[in-house]
Amino acid sequence: MTKTALITGASSGIGKVFAQHLAAKNYDLFITARRSDLLENLANEIREKHKVKVTPLVIDLITVEGRDTLFSETEGKGHQIDLLVNNAGFGYAGSFLKQTRESIIQMIELNVTAVTDITHFFAKKMTERKHGEMIIVSSVAAFQAIPYFSVYTATKAYDKFLAQSLYHELQKHNVHVLTLCPGKTSTEFAKIASMSEQKFDRNSMSCDIVVRGCLKALKKKKWQYVPGIKNRFIIGVQTFFSQKFVSKVAGGVVRKDQQET
């Protein structure tokens, strides 16, 4: 039977590439984001190339109404989601003091509140059916506090802890939860984060490699996937140092990637 995947934040970057890879594996898709033109283009491209069903949902996930629409248009209409890719997210880099109240609240609403609400809704459906898979997109930023990326890092640590707790909690219901922790990846992320795209992209991974590796890890029922040997090495090595020191060094690296001085 054909499986159905729901991918949030599919208009660009990692989410878009998840949609392309899952369609190639014959999944029918629900894809969401706010930019309708990009979603429609992607839906048409995928339908033509892979002959699967693609339903674009133009939704702002920060709003409760947006998330209600997501639920009513999918499970509410009898479409069972077999795989949820909880991917939509963004970060603002820079001094905590210089960030606006609005930007801080939006980051928390999308990366924490929306991720939790969506995960909770689909976890209940999947556990009732005793079948399902979820990928929650965290970050390598979740492995240490990062000055000048403070709120984003805290939201991604939340995502990691949520996903890893649920890995154990939902296992007995035959629902598998994988935490994806990408390092720098070439997407629109750096531009939105106010980082220098040039510096960021210099040592970024491609979305293709990130997604391909993640889907392999999902198949092997891993609980966490960190793409790239370099990222895994850094995460491993930093356990030998104090968290205070690691956090200071990480803040210095982020500062270098920022446009502001």
Ligand SMILES: NC(=O)c1ccc[n+]([C@@H]2O[C@H](COP(=O)([O-])OP(=O)(O)OC[C@H]3O[C@@H](n4cnc5c(N)ncnc54)[C@H](OP(=O)(O)O)[C@@H]3O)[C@@H](O)[C@H]2O)c1
């Ligand atoms: N790129 C990296 O280096 C990196 C590293 C670690 C983790 N990550 C994580 O990877 C995930 C994907 O990011 P990306 O790098 O692929 O960045 P991206 O290219 O900016 O993609 C972000 C996606 O989220 C959607 N989105 C943003 N705000 C939204 C909202 N309010 N409602 C609905 N959708 C919204 C965007 O679509 P619209 O703008 O059309 O709504 C877009 O499709 C994020 O969770 C990010 O934290 C990225």
